[in-house]
Each structure stands twice: as structure tokens, then as C-alpha cells.
Amino acid sequence: MEHLDPIIKTLALTMGVAWASGINLYAAILVLGVLGSTGNISLPPDLLILTDPLIITAAGVMYAVEFFADKIPGVDNGWDTIQTFIRIPIGALMAAAAVGEMNPAVAIAAALLGGGIAASTHATKSGARVLINTSPEPVSNWAASLGEDAAVIMGLWTALHYPLVFIVFLIVFLLLLVWLLPRIWKGVAKILSMLTNLFKPKQDKRQNTGQSIE
Secondary structure, three states: OHHHHHHHHHHHHHHHHHHHHHHHHHHHHHHHHHHHHOOOOOOOHHHHHHHOHHHHHHHHHHHHHHHHHOOOOOHHHHHHHHHHHHHHHHHHHHHHHHOOOOOHHHHHHHHHHHHHHHHHHHHHHHHHHHHHOOOOOOHHHHHHHHHHHHHHHHHHHHHHHOHHHHHHHHHHHHHHHHHHHHHHHHHHHHHHHHHHHHHHHHHHHHHHHHHHHO
16 A cells, blocks of 8 residues: 555645646645745655745735635636636646656646646636625625635645545545536526626617617
């Protein structure tokens, strides 16, 4: 069993950084950078760049921006849309870097799996936020945002210290996503359809008015 420990640790870190990146990329980089620079964890060679003070500072600044943007209903949806082009590719790159200096095929496989996991968690977060924002009160939005931040920190801590537990958690999480994602996006589609219908009568009215004048 002991000879499997390095594999389990690498797998947990690889999938952990991808999972966390899809939820809050900057928090994930900040946690890994601070823990690595203080000697609390040993990062693979290709992830040691995260311990650079410049990257830690940049991640800290962007985390602060996201912390506030993520608490404002509507703004968080726009922010998530922009982050689609950042969280997923960086999550894939970090997953590839986490496997260390292995066979290139392993790195590519890690990038593919990592990108898929990052995309799944990002889609779940973004879709859930659209549904949550239909509530007029902001408390649920704040609670969801704080819960996501806590999940990233605790998830990475678990992946680093209890890799097997994290792998089991991730498998359960992915199975839940298979059931949950279609329902989330069905709800999002319904909301978008309702918003579209709100503007249709106004447009039709304007067109009818224009025809009457003619």
C-alpha cells in the first residue's frame, strides 16, 4: 500500500487544484503559494512558481477583487462569465504542473482531466449563482460566496493532508454533478426565457405603434 502513497498524493493534488480553480482560482493559487512559501507543504517543481512573492501578491489582489464582486448579485454573474476564460485553462495548466516531471502523456492526460473538472465546477458555481440571484435578498448570495471560499480552502487542505479522503470526496462530488448540472442549467434556461419574454411585448408594442403611424 505504501508504494501507492505517492500516486494517491499526486492524484489528489492534481485533481484538487483543478477542482478548486473552477470555484475560485485566485483563492486556490493564494493558498498553495502561501503554504508552499512558508514550508507547510512541498509543491511539485512545476508548481513552485506559485511561491513567488509577485504571484502571491497578484493572487491576493485578485482574490480581494473577487471577494467583493462575488457578493453583489448580478455583478457576480458577469464576473463568472469573464472568469470562464481564465479559471478553466489555468485549472488545466495547474493540473498538468501538479504531476511534476513525468511522462508528457501523463501531463496531457492530467491537463485534460483537470480542464474537465475545472469546467464542471465552474459551470456548477455559475449556474447556481444565476438561480440564487432570483432571490430578492442578498443574504443567500453572501452565504453561497463565503461557502465557496471556505470549500476551496478546506478542499485543498484535505487534498494535501488527507489525499485519499479528498479523492473519495471528489468522486462523490462528480457523481452528484451528473445529477445536478442538468437541473441547474434547466433552471437557468427557464430564467433566461422569462427575461427574454419580458422584453418581447415592449418590442411588439413599439413595432405596432410604428405601423399605426405609417
